[in-house]
Structure formats: C-alpha cells, structure tokens
Amino acid sequence: MDYQLLKVNNITKLCDDRIIHDQEGKIQDLQWFDFQLHILCDVLKISIIDNLHCHELYHEANPRPPGNNYTNLFTRNQIFRAIKEKYRSIMSGKNEIVIIPDEEFTSDKLTSEELVKLKNAGLSETNSFPLFKPTLDKDNQCKVLPVSLTDGELIKDNFYTADASVIEMMNRQNQKMSYLYDFDEYEDTPESPIDVTETEDSECLNYGKLSWIGNSCYIDSALFLLFLRMHQNPGGSLAQRILETKITKENINDKRCLPEDADGTSPTRNKEKSADILDRLRLEVRELFLKFSQGVNTNVTKLRTILRECNSHNTRIWATDNMGDSEEFLRDLFQNLQIKYPSETPKLSGTNKLTTYYFSKQNPHLDYINESIRRYGVTSFHSFYGDPARPPDGDIFDDNELIINQNKADLQFLDINLFTIQDKFIFNTKIKDLISTSSDLAALGTDKKFTSYELDREFKNTNRTKIRRIIKSSSINIDEVINYKSDNRAKIKHMKDPDYEFNDDYTQFFKKDEPDKLIDLAELGDKGFDQALAIEHPELDNQTEDIFIFLRKLKSQDKIVPLKIDNIQDIHVDGTKYLLNSLVYWKNNHYMTMFICNNEWYKYDDGPGKRPNIIKIGNYDDLMKYEDEIVKKHTTIYHYVRE
Numbered sequence: 256m257d258y259q260l261l262k263v264n265n266i267t268k269l270c271d272d273r274i275i276h277d278q279e280g281k282i283q284d285l286q287w288f289d290f291q292l293h294i295l296c297d298v299l300k301i302s303i304i305d306n307l308h309c310h311e312l313y314h315e316a317n318p319r320p321p322g323n324n325y326t327n328l329f330t331r332n333q334i335f336r337a338i339k340e341k342y343r344s345i346m347s348g349k350n351e352i353v354i355i356p357d358e359e360f361t362s363d364k365l366t367s368e369e370l371v372k373l374k375n376a377g378l379s380e381t382n383s384f385p386l387f388k389p390t391l392d393k394d395n396q397c398k399v400l401p402v403s404l405t406d407g408e409l410i411k412d413n414f415y416t417a418d419a420s421v422i423e424m425m426n427r428q429n430q431k432m433s434y435l436y437d438f439d440e441y442e443d444t445p446e447s448p449i450d451v452t453e454t455e456d457s458e459c460l461n462y463g464k465l466s467w468i469g470n471s472c473y474i475d476s477a478l479f480l481l482f483l484r485m486h487q488n489p490g491g492s493l494a495q496r497i498l499e500t501k502i503t504k505e506n507i508n509d510k511r512c513l514p515e516d517a518d519g520t521s522p523t524r525n526k527e528k529s530a531d532i533l534d535r536l537r538l539e540v541r542e543l544f545l546k547f548s549q550g551v552n553t554n555v556t557k558l559r560t561i562l563r564e565c566n567s568h569n570t571r572i573w574a575t576d577n578m579g580d581s582e583e584f585l586r587d588l589f590q591n592l593q594i595k596y597p598s599e600t601p602k603l604s605g606t607n608k609l610t611t612y613y614f615s616k617q618n619p620h621l622d623y624i625n626e627s628i629r630r631y632g633v634t635s636f637h638s639f640y641g642d643p644a645r646p647p648d649g650d651i652f653d654d655n656e657l658i659i660n661q662n663k664a665d666l667q668f669l670d671i672n673l674f675t676i677q678d679k680f681i682f683n684t685k686i687k688d689l690i691s692t693s694s695d696l697a698a699l700g701t702d703k704k705f706t707s708y709e710l711d712r713e714f715k716n717t718n719r720t721k722i723r724r725i726i727k728s729s730s731i732n733i734d735e736v737i738n739y740k741s742d743n744r745a746k747i748k749h750m751k752d753p754d755y756e757f758n759d760d761y762t763q764f765f766k767k768d769e770p771d772k773l774i775d776l777a778e779l780g781d782k783g784f785d786q787a788l789a790i791e792h793p794e795l796d797n798q799t800e801d802i803f804i805f806l807r808k809l810k811s812q813d814k815i816v817p818l819k820i821d822n823i824q825d826i827h828v829d830g831t832k833y834l835l836n837s838l839v840y841w842k843n844n845h846y847m848t849m850f851i852c853n854n855e856w857y858k859y860d861d862g863p864g865k866r867p868n869i870i871k872i873g874n875y876d877d878l879m880k881y882e883d884e885i886v887k888k889h890t891t892i893y894h895y896v897r898e
Contacts, residue, residue: 259335261287262354263295263378265568270335270353285811292334294376298369299359301337303329346744349629350674357568361513459852462486463547464859464867468554469576475555475861476846477585478540480837480894482547483850484801487836488896491800492665493594498541502534502593510590512565529565536561536570537592552867565591578812581839581846582805582891586670596667597660604669607660608794612652613749615784620651624788630690632678634739636790653784654751667795668803673816675739676806677710680818684729686710689718709816730819730887733826737804743789752782797831797897804893813844817888824875826895833895840889842882849878849886 261270269275269286287295296303329337335353344353358364360373373379462483465475485494500506504526512529539558546553563574569587573579589596596605614621628636681687696704696713703716709726748761757764763773764783795802809815826833837850848859849872856872858881872878878886 258350259332260350260352261335261338262352263287264355264357264360264373265572266378267352270331270338272330272332283811287331289331291376291378292331293328294372295378296334296337298365298372299338299341299355301334301341303334303337343745346742349632351744459855459857460869460871461550462859462869463549463551463553464869465543465547465861466552466554466867467861467863468556470578471555472846472861472863473579473581474558474573474584475867476839476848476859477581477588477892478543478555479547479848479859479861480839480850480892481585481588482544483837483852484894484896485544486548488800493801496594496665497537497544497592500593502530502537504530506593507533508590508593510567510569512570513567532561532565533591533593536565540588540592567591578844580807580809580891581841582670582807585803585892586668586805589666589668595663595665597662597664604671604793605664606667606669606793607664607796607798609658610792610794611656611658612790612792613654613656613751613786614651614788614790615653615749616787617784618651618653618787621787624651626692628742629693631682631687632675633742633790634675634678635682636740652790654749664799666801666803667799668805669737669739669793669795670805670807671736671739672807673810674711675741676736676808676818676820677712677816679736679739680726680729680731681710681712683731683735684725686722686725689714689722691715709818726818730821732822733804733820733893734822736806736820737795737826740790740792743791745786745789747786748776748779748783749786749789750783755782757783795828797829800897802826802828802833802895804895806891806893808889808891809841815841815889819884819887820890821879821887823886823890823893825898832898834898835893836896837894838886838890839892840886841891842885842889846891 258269259271260267268284270292273286275283275285293303295301338355339351339353342353342355344351346352360370360379362370365373370379462479465471465478467475481493484491485497488494489498507526507530511526512532536558539561543553543555543558559574562570565571566574569590573584573587597607598605614624618624624636681690690712691714696715699715704713705716705719706713707722707726710722714722748757750757750764754767755764756767758773763775764779765771765773806820808818823838824835835851837848839846839848845863847861850857850859855874856878857869858872859867859869861867872881
C-alpha cells in the first residue's frame with residue numbers, strides 16, 4: 256500500500272484521507288489529525304481553503320473565524336498537496352514523503368506565539384506530553400477529543416501541558432498503560448533451542464553495564480555496541496574521535512545547540528558555545544566508556560542532562576524518558592560527537608559511493624519502468640533488465656552520475672527503510688510470482704483480496720495461505736538487502752552537460768566559468784532535460800574499518816515486521832570481507848545487544864525492573880536459532896568490522 260507521509264520537526268506521520276486503526280477499531284497515533292494540520296498550515300502561511308469556490312468568503316473586512324469553524328476546508332489529501340507544492344516531495348519505495356525543512360521552525364521564521372502554537376498541538380520536538388485521544392464520530396469521521404491521561408476525563412482547553420504535577424501523574428498512569436514491560440519475556444525461556452549458561456570467569460561477562468532508567472534500553476544497547484568496538488580497537492577512528500579529539504568551534508559540524516530563552520525564542524547558539532556543550536557530551540560518553548572497560552555499572556542520567564542542555568533537534572528527543580529507536584539515536588550520536596561519515600550521499604545513508612540514474616519525461620521506457628517499480632520495487636531495479644515481457648535494449652537511463660567521497664570517513668552506514676526490506680523480500684522469494692497487476696487487483700471485489708501485514712501490499716485471497724507460508728519459511732540474504740536503490744520523483748530539470756548549471760529556480764542556466772551570463776531555457780537543447788525520475792544507488796566501499804547497517808523494521812513503537820534476514824555473519828565489499836561484530840535487536844518494546852567475544856556470542860540486557868546482565872549464547876548457529884530465530888526477524892542494527 257502506498258502512503259503519503261509528512262515529516263514535521265523530525266516527526267513523520269501519515270497525511271491523507273484514510274484513517275488508520277487497529278483490529279479493535281482504535282485509531283492509531285500514526286497520522287496527522289485535522290486540528291494539527293490546520294495549525295501547521297496557519298503558521299506556515301499555507302492556504303487550506305477552497306478559494307475557487309469561496310474566494311470572497313474571507314478578506315480583511317471579514318477575517319477567518321477562530322477555532323475550527325472553517326468553510327470549504329481542504330481535506331487531508333488536499334492539505335498534503337498544498338504543502339507539497341511549497342516544499343516538494345520525494346519517493347521512498349511506493350510512498351511519497353514531504354519533509355518540511357527544520358529551518359522553518361526556528362525563531363528566525365516564527366514568532367514565539369507561533370512556536371507555542373506548534374508545541375501545544377504536538378508538532379514540536381519538546382518534552383511536552385500528549386493529552387488527546389482520537390475517536391470516530393457518528394459520520395465515521397476522525398475527531399480528536401482532548402483527554403486527561405491522569406484520570407481519563409475530557410478536558411476543555413490545552414491538548415498539551417508542561418505542568419510538572421500533571422506530568423508526574425501522567426507518568427504514573429503511563430506506567431500502567433503503555434510500554435509496560437513483561438519482564439518474564441526477557442528471561443531465557445525453557446523452549447529456547449539452546450542451553451544458555453554463564454561462566455563466572457569469562458572476561459566477556461565482566462564488561463561494565465548500563466542500567467535501565469526511564470526507557471533507556473534503546474540508548475543503552477546502542478552505547479554498549481559502540482563501547483565494545485572502542486574497547487576492541489582503541490587505536491581505531493571511532494575510539495580516537497571520542498577519546499582524543501576535542502570538539503571546538505573549528506571542527507564542529509553544522510548541527511548546533513538551540514537553547515530556549517526566557518521569552519520563548521530559540522536563537523541558534525554560536526559555534527563556540529555549541530562546541531563547549533557537545534564536547535562535554537563527548538567527555539561524558541568517554542566517562543561511560545571508561546566505566547564499561549573497568550567493569551563498573553552506571554546509567555545515562557548525566558548523558559541525558561547534557562543532551563537536554565544542548566536542546567537541538569537531534570539531542571532533545573533523546574533527553575526524555577520516552578521510548579525511542581536505537582538506530583536513530585546512534586545516527587544522531589555520531590553526528591553530535593563529530594564522527595565523520597560521507598555527506599555526499601542524499602537522504603539517510605552515508606556511503607563513499609553514490610550512483611544516480613536520471614530519466615527524462617521523454618524516455619520511451621517510462622511505462623515499463625513505472626510498472627516494474629510498482630510490482631517489484633525500485634530497490635532491485637537492475638534485475639528488471641532481463642524481463643522477457645518487455646526487455647529494453649542496452650541502458651534505459653538518459654544520464655548517470657557517480658559521486659565518490661574524497662574525504663576520509665570514520666565509518667559508513669546504510670539506513671534502510673521498511674519499504675525497501677519489504678520489496679527486497681518480495682523480489683527475492685516466491686512471492687514475486689504471486690504479484691498481480693494493478694488492473695487485475697482493481698477488477699477484484701474487496702472480499703477477493705487481502706492486504707499482507709508484513710508486506711503492506713494487496714494480493715488475491717486465493718494466495719493468502721501460500722503467502723503466509725512463504726513469509727514464515729523464507730529469508731533473504733543480507734547482501735541482497737544492502738544492495739538497494741531508491742527513487743526520487745521530484746519534477747525538476749536535470750543538467751546533462753557537466754560544463755553548465757541551472758540557476759536556483761531552474762528558470763535559466765549558465766556556463767560554470769561564466770556564472771554572470773544567464774542563458775534562456777529555449778537554448779538548453781541536449782544539454783539537459785525535464786526529469787521524470789531519478790534512481791539513486793548508495794554503495795559501500797572498503798575504505799573504512801566500520802560499517803553500520805540500520806534497518807527500519809518497526810511499524811510503530813510496539814510493532815515490528817518480522818521478515819527474516821539471513822547469512823549475516825559477514826558481508827563482502829569491494830572484495831574485502833567485513834565480519835559481524837555486534838547487533839541490536841528489538842523484543843516487546845525493549846532493545847538488547849548481541850556481541851561476539853573470543854569467538855562466542857553473548858547477549859547484553861540493561862535489565863528493566865532488575866539488574867543488567869550478560870549471558871553466553873554460543874556459536875553463530877546458536878545465535879541464529881536463539882528464541883525462535885529472533886535475530887533474523889527483529890534486528891535493527893548490524894555492526895560490521897573489516898577483517
């Protein structure tokens with residue numbers, strides 16, 4: 256299924272006319288609600304009134320009324336299109352994403368009153384707490400009822416609060432409601448296929464541990480993985496960057512600390528002040544690492560305090576007791592600690608090589624390309640070239656570009672979204688043969704087709720049992736997963752001639768050595784073209800010691816897609832073998848770490864409700880069998896090191 260996604264202040268949710276609910280009919284907090292979108296568009300000065308039909312309705316003498324008393328308001332689909340018109344969109348698999356730039360939400364662009372508006376509507380990364388509950392009205396429309404989580408009673412005014420006493424009561428209530436750990440689930444159960452034992456004298460059991468405090472498992476697991484590598488390789492880039500390289504105004508990257516002043520504004524701190532805070536963050540990570548190496552247990556309370564003090568977009572989110580994603584935290588931590596990774600790669604991944612294939616609006620293969628992408632996903636696009644139905648001759652792109660990072664990087668990483676994993680699973684299993692054309696599916700009644708939870712795709716009902724069996728019994732290799740592509744459908748012009756460049760708004764172009772001489776587009780000729788599609792292929796190389804693979808397998812904070820990934824023991828990059836050193840996996844709202852030590856695998860658990868511990872798992876085969884193959888199904892971070 257395709258989705259329209261809107262990213263606001265690093266929060267990504269669904270934005271269309273569909274209402275997402277669970278099997279019990281409860282509306283999920285996975286979507287932007289009407290009142291939030293209305294406030295957002297109001298602040299960003301985006302009109303959401305059908306001016307075509309009521310162009311005289313509101314004017315200076317008759318201003319728009321307060322609240323939600325609007326007439327001819329856009330639907331959520333229409334609002335998405337209006338926002339997209341201003342900020343453009345990108346495609347990720349079958350899904351269209353609009354990302355509103357972070358700079359739109361700074362005090363330079365918005366007043367303190369507007370920032371408060373966003374905060375109160377749940378559109379800001381702050382430590383405010385939600386106080387609303389979605390429900391359906393008699394017309395089957397989604398309504399948001401403000402409700403107090405302290406007692407469940409409806410309230411009249413604010414959806415969000417910063418009142419400490421209310422927050423305290425809410426926290427107590429939340430402990431009863433959400434993220435309630437079932438500690439028995441984390442014990443090694445009798446049905447575990449291997450014998451799990453502890454060896455008291457093993458050095459691998461004596462590392463210092465981070466203890467669970469306020470949903471910190473996602474932080475603790477990622478830090479344990481990082482500390483293990485620093486301990487194993489103290490002279491490596493990662494360890495040296497954290498242990499020895501002071502963060503100064505001269506070497507700080509473009510992410511700054513953003514403190515909130517007394518008047519509610521948040522001016523960007525200068526480099527010197529930001530560098531001071533982030534270097535204290537580095538020193539705290541170093542202190543935690545030293546305790547790890549000494550076998551001393553501790554926790555991340557002080558680390559969170561410094562993250563809160565910095566108060567940037569990629570620090571404040573990790574400074575609360577809320578749940579978070581381990582892979583996202585580790586990515587942001589790399590950036591805050593000034594870890595160097597390639598910046599040339601767009602979107603999420605950071606690799607030393609990036610190839611982009613460009614397709615013009617006049618490309619004769621566009622129908623073939625779009626149908627292939629719809630059926631199999633863009634990630635395996637190279638495999639479509641042998642399609643006997645419509646085999647294209649030779650290269651089918653209009654232009655291509657290879658970018659190679661020239662700056663030394665401390666690490667590389669691939670950030671792989673759920674849609675890519677789903678498409679890879681479909682294409683590399685027998686499910687590929689069970690995909691129906693869009694016209695065949697459209698001709699079927701709703702009772703003759705179903706949507707797979709694991710694959711987010713419609714299939715014929717007659718194939719339901721077969722597809723479930725394939726999902727349960729099949730897996731895909733890690734080498735297939737990391738060889739992925741993504742598509743970008745931004746409708747822009749592409750310059751094919753490397754000697755020329757478009758101006759900022761693509762209305763003219765110029766020769767690079769004559770930037771002041773603007774040329775009319777009528778003279779563009781074969782130097783460029785109107786772009787219909789760009790396919791981007793990030794590739795790893797063997798120039799870094801460390802490679803991280805981040806898998807976005809969670810559908811929500813409490814649901815994961817258990818598609819199995821196998822043969823993870825090593826990957827091959829440019830003829831060089833990289834060995835799996837550690838991983839982080841998710842189970843029932845809880846993150847844990849698996850790591851190799853003296854050729855045996857161990858599990859670290861920060862111990863919510865009990866003491867943190869390390870237990871021995873066994874060899875690689877034992878790891879892959881552990882708890883019904885949970886590593887194959889639930890891993891979100893792989894860390895590989897060069898052999």
